[in-house]
Structure formats: structure tokens, C-alpha cells
Amino acid sequence: MALMITDECINCDVCEPACPNNAISMGDEFYKIDPAKCTECVGHFDEPQCVMLCPVACIPVNPAHVETRETLLQKYQRLTAASAG
Known part of the structure; x- marks a missing residue:
């Protein structure tokens, strides 16, 4: 699942x-x-860092982009391979 930022964002x-x-x-x-x-920080951290740090809790799961943890890990692997090459 990718995350999304809602219009409650205060641009902090x-x-x-x-x-x-x-x-x-x-x-x-x-x-x-x-x-x-967005991998929800899978491959990097145990929890999404943006969600942990957001002072107004405006970062929910994006219902248009539902992905399993396995799919997120595969995306992480593709992204890190692309940035390494």
C-alpha cells in the first residue's frame, strides 16, 4: 500500500x-x-517515517494503491537496484 498525504497537511x-x-x-x-x-519504508525501517513524524496525522494508506508487504519489498528491491546502477 502506498501512502498519501491529505489536504490536512500543514506543509511543516x-x-x-x-x-x-x-x-x-x-x-x-x-x-x-x-x-x-512509496514502499511505506519497507526495506528501510519498521514503520513509515513520514507517518511517525507527521504532527497532524494526515498520511493514511492510499486506497487506490493497496499492496502487500511482499509487493512493497519487491518495489523496494527494484528502486534500490535502479539507484545503484
């Missing part, structure tokens, strides 16, 4: 640098998460 800037996959960037009005890069 803590999530973007915490993302190990560089999946978070500034959108038109608030931060957004690229579902192709």
Missing part, C-alpha cells in the same frame, strides 16, 4: 527529508507522495 516540511525513497515532494498546495516510489 518534516516528511520530505525523512522519506528514504524520495517519494515525497511538494505539490500545488501541499506535499504529495508518488505511489510508484
